[in-house]
Structures are given as C-alpha cells and as structure tokens.
Amino acid sequence: MKSDRPASSQIRPPGSVARAWWLVAVLFITCFIAYTDRLILSVLVDPLRAQFNLSDSGVSLLQGSAFTLVYAFAALPLGRMVDRRRRKPLLLAGAALWCLSTMLCGLAPDFRALFIARLFIGVGEAVLAPAGISLIADSIPQQQRGLAVGIFALGSVIGGPLGISIGGVLLAAGDKGCFTSFPLIGNLEPWRIVLVIVGAAGLLGPLLLLTIHEPTRPNNGEDRASLRAVTQHFLLQRRLLLPLYFGMALLSLGDYGLLSWAPATLSRRFGWDSGQAGVAFGLVTAGAGVAGSLCGGWFSDLADRRGGIGARLRVCAVAALVAGLAAAMISSNKLEFVLLAVGLWVFASTIGGIGAIAALQEAIPDRMRGTGASLFTLGNAVIGLGGGPTLVALATENIYRSSAAVGFAITTAIVPAAVSACIMFVLSRKALESRRIL
Numbered sequence: 001m002k003s004d005r006p007a008s009s010q011i012r013p014p015g016s017v018a019r020a021w022w023l024v025a026v027l028f029i030t031c032f033i034a035y036t037d038r039l040i041l042s043v044l045v046d047p048l049r050a051q052f053n054l055s056d057s058g059v060s061l062l063q064g065s066a067f068t069l070v071y072a073f074a075a076l077p078l079g080r081m082v083d084r085r086r087r088k089p090l091l092l093a094g095a096a097l098w099c100l101s102t103m104l105c106g107l108a109p110d111f112r113a114l115f116i117a118r119l120f121i122g123v124g125e126a127v128l129a130p131a132g133i134s135l136i137a138d139s140i141p142q143q144q145r146g147l148a149v150g151i152f153a154l155g156s157v158i159g160g161p162l163g164i165s166i167g168g169v170l171l172a173a174g175d176k177g178c179f180t181s182f183p184l185i186g187n188l189e190p191w192r193i194v195l196v197i198v199g200a201a202g203l204l205g206p207l208l209l210l211t212i213h214e215p216t217r218p219n220n221g222e223d224r225a226s227l228r229a230v231t232q233h234f235l236l237q238r239r240l241l242l243p244l245y246f247g248m249a250l251l252s253l254g255d256y257g258l259l260s261w262a263p264a265t266l267s268r269r270f271g272w273d274s275g276q277a278g279v280a281f282g283l284v285t286a287g288a289g290v291a292g293s294l295c296g297g298w299f300s301d302l303a304d305r306r307g308g309i310g311a312r313l314r315v316c317a318v319a320a321l322v323a324g325l326a327a328a329m330i331s332s333n334k335l336e337f338v339l340l341a342v343g344l345w346v347f348a349s350t351i352g353g354i355g356a357i358a359a360l361q362e363a364i365p366d367r368m369r370g371t372g373a374s375l376f377t378l379g380n381a382v383i384g385l386g387g388g389p390t391l392v393a394l395a396t397e398n399i400y401r402s403s404a405a406v407g408f409a410i411t412t413a414i415v416p417a418a419v420s421a422c423i424m425f426v427l428s429r430k431a432l433e434s435r436r437i438l
Helices: 017-052 056-084 087-107 111-125 128-137 142-175 190-201 204-209 227-236 238-270 274-329 335-363 366-400 403-434
Strands: none
Touching (some): 017 056, 017 204, 017 238, 056 087, 056 128, 056 366, 087 190, 087 204, 128 366, 142 238, 142 274, 238 274, 238 335, 274 403, 335 403, 366 403
16 A cells, blocks of 8 residues: 655654643644634624624624634735744734734724724734644654644634633623722723633733744755745645645534534523523533544544545544534524534534644645645635624524524534535545545
C-alpha cells in the first residue's frame, strides 16, 4: 500500500516535548476565549431584541453577518502572512483586538456601533485558525496531530457553549443587581455588563501567548511559497480539497445554526428563562464537546495509522451522518430528546471536523498550511456562521411563522447540511482512490 503522506510529515519536529504541548494548551485557552466572544450573543438574544427593537433576522446579522463580513476579507491575507512571517506576534495582536472589541460591544450606544464592534472581532479572530494550525503542524509529529488538533478544537467546542453558560449566569446576576456596586460597569444594563466582563477576562489569552515558543519551520529556505505556487497546488488538488472544504463548511453551518438557536428553543418551547437555558445548554454541549474532541483526535489518529488520509475521511463521513440524525431530533416535543440531540450533534460534528482538519494538514505542504487553514476558516465563516443562524431565523419566520417553532426550523436547515457534508467527504475520499494513493 502506497503511503499518502509526505515524508516530511513523518519526521518529529524539533524542540522540547513539554514546550510543544504547552503551546497546544495555550492555543486551547485562546480558542476557548475566541469562541466565547464569538457566540456570547446567543444568550443575549432577548435583551438585544428589546434594547434595539430587533427581529430574529436582525439579531442573526449581529451573530453571523457582522462577524463574517470582515472575516471573509481578512482570512486569506492573514493566512498568507502566517505562511511568510512569525506567527506569535500575529496571534497576539489578533487576540488583543477581539477581546477589546467584545468590551466595546457592551459599551455600544446603538445598533450601528454594536455592528461595527462585531466587525473588529471578526478581524481579530481571522488569524486564530491559520496561526494555530501552522504552529501545531510545526510542533507536533504527524502521528499525534489529530490529538493536538482535537485539544485545540476543544476550545471552540466548549468555548461557545460554556461561554454561553457563563453569560447566562452573569446575565442572571446582572438582572438581580449583583453588579450595581462595581465601578465603571455598575450602571450599565445587565447584557452590557456581560460583554464587558467577558471581554476583559479574555485578555488572559494574550498574556498566555507571551509564554509560547515560536517553532522553527521545516525546510526554512522553501517555506515562503509564492502565491502562484500556492494557487497551482490547490488547483492540482481541487478534486480532493474542494469537497473537503465544503464538507467542513457544511458541518460548520449546522454548528452555528444549532449553537445560536438551541438556547432559544429551550426558552421558547419549554419555558426556561435565559439563565436556565444557558446553563443547561452549556453543560450538555461542553460535555459532548470534550468527549468529541478527545475521542475524535484519538480515533482520527488511529484511523490514519491504519489507512492514511482516506481512513480519516471515512470517519468524517460517518460522523456527518450521525450529526444529521441528531439534527432531526431537535424538533422533538420532549425536553430530554432535545438535550440529547444537542449533545449528539456536538459530539459527532466535532469528530468529523477534527478528522477533516487533520486530513487537510497531511494534504497540504508545510509552507502552505496557513493559507490552507485560512481557506477552511473562510468557508466556515461564510457558509457556517454567515448562513447557519440566518437560515434558521428565516425558516422560523417564513416557513413556520412562529417563534416557538425554532426547533423545527433548526431541523429544516441543518439536516440537509449534514447529509451534504457526508457526501462531500465521500467525494474527497474517492478522489484519493482514483489517484491510487490509498
């Protein structure tokens, strides 16, 4: 059986093992902070609607489009910078920017100012995945990259949900007046207090990034590939890479659609307040996310050792099908089934996403990984974050015409996305088979 991985990927990167895994740990924390800031608005939907007189579609603009508008433009240039410059300063600057912008969201006097602050969060976070994936690839050997990617992704999986839980607790505390004696923020509305506190606490991320070591790039004289060389590589590998990117983006559509609107399902359909919905949702998804990230990383590495990239993609396809089944259960009229469905989606989607990212690292040369990662973050942002929350909102308003039917809207929008993601992973694997590299 011919190997489907480049020889350089089988060489252990130089440097201290402890230093390499500390880098992974710091990236996990940074990713946790980023996704908390990205998704914290999910638990603030009703206060935002009341404050600015918004519809569900208006809220979805803040959750999705305001972020993706600049994310889409910033991702590729930042990916190229990651491939050509030191990654630590880029990541440090991005983390500081998105934390400060989250604080500004809480101080925004009107909808336009809030929208602009969300734009700057998108700029800052656009550097996270390209820099993080590139740093991991140069620090962790190929046989353990699935696990390393799983730990990094764990920050995104539990950062949003657990951040939503933290936001729910802070919002409930603000509603009870627990922050009235605090300087500077005591007179703010509770939803504003949540954003200021979360943004300020997130500045821990940039401080920790100061402690990591920038790993040496392999083939240092060849890693600054020209834009022409990068373009040629992606065109030559399009049958493998295009379905892989679309599969990840479609799973991301489900992630963002579900994470953005499942708390509203719990509150609107089952009568829970924002605090209850945020805490329950966060606990379920955090537990499922931890299991999915660790199991997904380990299982993806195991599959790779037995069958290379193709085996990783087989795992992705099965995981996408399981995620589709979970999305179908979201419309159940039983609370326990809805919570089970949320957890199952997060578990399965996480396994699929980790396997796809690990496969992508093997399919792209060292010198192009920043650009490669920026492309999947771009696709996830435009299709996933840009489309997921909005599709669910549109289905709620235009198909079911009832805010209480948001669970049915989630099923309507996400099941086709999951099935399509499965098809994309199968197509990517078939591209490998047609080249006889399995």
